[in-house]
Amino acid sequence: MEIADKWIARGYHAATVLRIVGVNEATYYYRKKFHLREYAHNGGRKIPGYSLTLDNRRVNDEQVKEWLLELVSGEENVYGYRKLTRCLQRQHNLRINKKKVYRLCKELDILEPQRRIHLKHPRRIARNQEITGSNQLWEIDVKYGYIAGEDRFFYLMCIIDVYDRMIVDYHIGLSCEGKDAARIIKTALWRRQLFSKPDMPVIRTDNGPQFISHVFEDACDTLRTEHERIPPKTPNKNAHIESFHAVLERECLERNVLSSYQDAYQIINNYIEFYNNRRLHGKLYDLSPVEFIQQLALGHIKPFVVKV
Structure with a gap:
C-alpha cells in the first residue's frame, strides 16, 4: 500500500501501479476510504527466553x-x-x-x-592430574544473572587459573556464544604472555553450547591449547570456577539491585577487580591472587600441589 501511494502521488496512473504491485483496485480504494493500515504478521507470541521451575524460579534457556x-x-x-x-x-x-x-x-x-554425524572435534574427557603452578589448567564456565529492572538475563563467562585462583579474563554480555569464549581465551593468553611459551594451559569446560561449538574448538586448535570437557553431571570436576561463581553470587549479586545492564556490568567489573587484587583467599595463605603470585615469585611462601 505505501509503495503504491508513493508512485501514485508522483503522477503515475493508479490502475497501472496497482497492477504492478499486485494490489486489487477495490481493496486499495476501500483501505484508502476507511484509512485502514496493513499490519505485518509478527510470527506469533514472543519467545520469553526462560522456563519456570515448580517453585516459579526462572531458568534461562x-x-x-x-x-x-x-x-x-x-x-x-x-x-x-x-x-x-x-x-x-x-x-x-x-x-x-x-x-x-x-x-x-x-x-x-x-x-x-x-x-x-561424525564430530569434527571428538570430546576429550577431563582427567585427574596434579597442578604445580600457574598457567597449567584453566577452568571456564558461564553464569546467568537476572536484571530485575529490565526483566532480562545477562551472561558472565569467566576463566580462572586453578593454581593462583585469578580470574584471568571474562566476558559480560546480553549474549554468550562460542566466538566470545574463543575471544577471551586469546586475550587471556595475551595477558599472561604465553604466546611465545612452548606449553599452553589445558582448558577445562563443561558441555555448554559455547564450548562444543566449532568456532571455540577451532580457536583452541589454532592457539595450541588442549580443550577437555568434564563428564555430564560432574560439576565437582570444574570446582574452582563453580566456587568462584558461588562467591560472586553471595558477595556481589545478592547484595546489589540490578536495575539495568549498565549496573550489572559496572558492579561485576568492580567485584572482579576487588577479587583479583584485594580479596583474601584462604587457600592462598590469606592473600589475594595478585599478592599470592608476587609472594610466590619472591620465594616468600611455599608452593603447593592442587589435585583436580
Missing part, C-alpha cells in the same frame, strides 16, 4: 540447553526430545513442554538424525 547437552552426552543419549522433556521435568523440576524442548534441540542440532 541457555541453562536448559546446557542440561540438554549433558543429557545427550550421557546415558540418556538414546532418548528423543519427548523423553528428554521428561528428564528435564524430573531432574530439574522444570515446567516445560515437548514443543519447547524440540525447538531447543533443533537450535543445538542434537535431534536424533544429527547425533550420528
